[in-house]
Amino acid sequence: MFALEFMKIAFVASGVVSIIVGLIGYFLLIRREAFAGHALSHIGFAGATGASLIGLPPFLGLIIFNVMAGIWMGQIGAKLKDRDIAIGLILSASLGLGLLFLHFYTHYATQISSLLFGNVFGVTYSTLYWLIFLTCCCCLAMGFLMRPLLFVSLQPDLAQAQGISVRLVSTIFLMIVALVTAACVQITGILLVFSLMVGPAAVALRISKTIWAGIGLSILLALSESWGGLWLSWLMDWPVSFWISLLSIGIYGLTLVFGKHLRSLRIQDCYHT
């Protein structure tokens, strides 16, 4: 299986991306911003198609659009009651814009399909290096941001009382989410980012009792879902993204059913024992 060059690249790429996606997904859910994460990946669609139209790499357009949307979402803040409506409207507007760009850009249907549904076997060495670079940057940023982010997410009023700018922390976090969704699109495609970003984290949140156990489990599940997807697709020749989304919902369903028993196992770690 690993004799094939593209297989090796696919494994490394999805492994690298899964680590950061698992980490970010956990915080997204703790902050109850799953919808924002979902929207961010879709907003990138207009960026990607627009970039292709003017001859730039789609990845670049994706990143630029995502980051801009991330900053905007951070600025409107969680206090806005109609936040989900605003995000949803921007999301559909940007899909509409993407459609318009596609209308002018009639060739390369395969490129669009790989943008929407992912094409991890098509990842080139240069994309791989980009993914590694992005992941390192995001991990580093999270290394700095994690402590205030956790505080702001769980106790916003208290955090504000200690002089933390809740809005600034949220905005920086959403910028990181924007970069990570752009990276995740290379693996799962725009439409299926939710599977890998939210599925593992949701399971982790349900059955872990400490922050570190949750983060660890989320990363581990993201890794096993993406590698599992690659392996199954190698066995059966069905698309990777299909398998990832199937694994994601399957594992989530299992925890809904057996979660009670798993929880009583008391997953803990050295952090709080």
Next chain:
Amino acid sequence: MNAVSCKELQIRIGSKIIFDRLDFSIKEGQFVGVFGPNGAGKTTFFKCLFGNIPYSHGKLEVLGQSPIKIRGKIGYVPQQRDIFPLNLTGRAFIATAIRGNRLGIPFLFREDQKEIDRVLALVDAKDLAQQPLTELSGGQRQRLLLAQALLGKPNILILDEPLNNIDPKWTQHILNLIKHIQSQQKLTVFLSTHDLNPLVNIIDQVLCLGNKTAILGKAKEVITSEILTDLYQTPMQVIKAENRIFVTSFT
């Protein structure tokens, strides 16, 4: 030293004046009940104490300094306390407040663990803290929030309506706990409430807020029909009996 002193203090939100010409000072080590109708500005006043809402005129000193400088010395339990129904243990939840205002990865050192143990012991919640938050009652979570506010040994403790939705037995329990901690740690406590009754024998002073002003004094002196009618701007009646104070409105 004065815990809080205001001179000619004016607090505004936007162009709306919430308080005007506040003039009072509160000594350290006092247990102050903060009383007043909805929208009187209890929460606003608290936020001003740790510098989240700047004051527009006059002078405010907390522990002899400007509010922004003493943020670390104030423990705070906010009014909106919908802890998410997370599966985290109480201990993990409390721990997120440790050095939460610094950048970095939230690792805990041995001293941090000791500090968490200390505050949990203070509120008698060591066993409670091992359980997931989803499995705790409102009153039990309240104790954890109190513990969180005590992290880092604050000099001033601000509790914004901590007794809402708590039954009379728990109310007494939590109040005794706060009183005990207050006298043991020599804290200044501000506790806002809509029901002064359970507090009467515990508090040293009442700060009555309303109608853009504040009146400070002993409960028995301040809580009178005339003063409350003035603050609430609706006819109020105060009935005093056997160390108890009942406040009712005529309407």
